[in-house]
Amino acid sequence: MSHGCVRRVWRPRSGKDSTVRHDAEVGCQDELKASQETAQWTIKQNKNTLLGLKQENKELSAEVARRGGSNELQCKQGTATDGERVVERLERQVHELRRAYDKVIKDKKTALQKLDNLHDSLKDLAKVAAAALPPDAAAALPAAAAAALPPAGVSPVHASSHPSVHASGASSVALNASVSSAASSAIIAAAAASLPANSPAARELRQLQNRLDKATIKANEAYSIRKTYEQVLEKLRAEEPLLEGRIKALQEQRATKQSSLQAATISGREVAAAKEASRSALAAMEAEVAAGRARRAKVLAEMRDKAATLQQTNRVLLQKQFQPLTSSPTSAAASGAATPAGGAASASPPTAAAAAAAEASASELDEDITARDLIVRLCRITGVRRVSELLARLLAQQESYGRLVSMHSQAVAQKLSLVQELEVLRSHRDELRGGGKLSTQKQMDKAQEELRDATARADSASEGLDAAQRGWAQLRSGLEHLAAMVSPLPPPPGGPPNVPLEDETAVEVLAHIEQRLLGAYKLITSLPKAADMLESMYATLRHDS
Structure with missing residues (x-):
């Protein structure tokens, strides 16, 4: 589109002019290709950055959701230390996000300021080029600029907000680059049409064109970064109430866990004291039972000794008691045997006694x-x-x-x-x-x-x-x-x-x-x-x- 505008404005005059014109056209095409490649590279980098930020946002949301719905945050598992760690980590993340938000706001202001400066520089360059042109070229310049520039009230950098342009960030950046290149090409082509090829004014115009292309590339990069930061800020604003609510819930859970931990500590101490008391009572009871057993064993041993002594004594007494009974028949027999050998004088009295007995x-x-x-x-x-x-x-x-x-x-x-x-x-x-x-x-x-x-x-x-x-x-x-x-x-x-x-x-x-x-x-x-x-x-x- 911009190349067609250059051909319509250009008026060949001689062979030398046509050679210069061809060189200028080739240079413009190279610069246009370079600017387009730079714009594409910028778009690609912005896309990668945007995808990385989206992925990081998804991971952060999933982590927050998981932590918010996990067992340790619902007081089912874990201790108060885990809740404190989660709260501290989320607080650090909130502080980091706030710092990133402040940095994005600052970068946005800086980029807007740079963009305004570049826009003013572009207007100044257009005015300088219009003043340097002859009357016929100056008359054709406004028409070419009007055909190349976006509608009134819309800056070349913000042209992506026009209804005729696609709404995505990558298309807006590419359109901004093409519009800026078309405007600069139209202005330079209109100026080159009225100036000699090797004149100082032509060289100055080419330098201005290079500066303009670089400024346009930087403006496009700043605009894409601004859009990315705006999207990140919108998501952060949307997630900020949820984070505040989750932080409050975590703080409440932390207080609940601390109170439950204190109660558990007190009950643990009571249980330990009761356990020690029961152990001491059990030890005392075991000692008492052992002492009773020893005492009973001692008494039993004494009773057994006494019983053995009594049995032995009883046996001895029985032997002594029944010894005369067993020896009396023997003595009677001995006396009966000795009586006949004693003589006839002693026979008559025992016989009478025996008869009486x-x-x-x-x-x-x-x-x-x-x-x-x-x-x-x-x-x-x-x-x-x-x-x-x-x-x-x-x-x-x-x-x-x-x-x-x-x-x-x-x-x-x-x-x-x-x-x-x-x-x-x-x-x-x-x-x-x-x-x-x-x-x-x-x-x-x-x-x-x-x-x-x-x-x-x-x-x-x-x-x-x-x-x-x-x-x-x-x-x-x-x-x-x-x-x-x-x-x-x-x-x-x-x-x-x-x-x-x-x-x-x-x-x-x-x-x-x-x-x-x-x-x-x-x-x-x-x-x-x-x-x-x-x-x-x-x-x-x-x-x-």
Whole structure:
């Protein structure tokens, strides 16, 4: 378009003028191409800058949206430190954006000032060129300038706002460059038409044209930068209310998190104190239980030593008590063997004494036949053949009874101690549950495990107690049976009176039975051949049965 205007205005005069005209035309075309390439490069750079700013804006918006809707800003996760970091980062971004906004405003003012200066320079150049032209060229200059320049009231740099031009930033920049180049080409062509090719005025016009092209390029660059900054500012203005609201929300969340953190810290301290108190109470309880166990073990050892000593003493006493009974038949036999060898002088008195003793023993035997039957029945029931075996078995039962009684008392004491310990543990557990001192599941599990152990020990003690009670019931039934069987026997002279069978008098009843049996045994062993008769009767009864 500008090149066509130059051809219409140009009027060839001679060969030299045509050569100069051709050179000027080539120079104008080169300058036009250079200006167009510069404009295209500027457009490309502006597009890249705009795309980068858009991408950065998208990333910033996405980051803000993500931070605004994330879990750490909704008090679901994270701590107050994360919220503080987000708030500080957003505050820094807001300050940076404000500084960028101030810089853009400053650059905009500078670019507008430069643009106004360039526009004034362009007008001055047009006036200078019009003054330097002859009258006929000066008459044609306004028409060419009017055809090349944009409509009145619109500057060459702001021509992109005209309705006939595309609204995009890149098209406006390209149109500004073309309009400025067309205006300058029209003015220079009109001036060159009236001036010689190598005249100082022509050279000055070419210099002015170069300066004008450079100024136009700079004006286009400034205008594109201005448009980019305006778009960025518009987006920042649109996002500013959202950022303010998000900053306020973040500050509120920060305050909420700080309060919740303080409450959590206080509760943590309380829980730690309760935990330490429960640990100390548990340690004291464990020490008390250990001391009780040691004390019970010591008492049990002492009781066992005493029981062993009593058993040994009882055995020694029984051996000493039954030693004369076993040696009396031997001495009687020895005396009987020595009597015939003594002579005939001493034979008559022992014979009379023996006859009297035989008559007395016969009368006593006739009177104590029930006791003999009782002893025979006892031997038959117990499955023994001799009275000594019966006595040994009765002594063994007495020892077992003593052990059972001691075991029963120990089991009762152990059960009572375990019940007390269980009650203490239960009360301690209820106290801990009521006071909220069991702060962790681990302590609760430990307490429950100790409770289960105590319950298991109590169950085992209950089983032992049941077994002891069953043994005691069997022993009592045996004692009742023995007492019923020895009741026909006469009590020993000077012995204790009959005692009813109770839990506390079982030992006395057994001692009374033992004394009656010992009296019967002494009576049997004191009679000549009574033991043999009793054994023969017992053998006959066994044979009959």
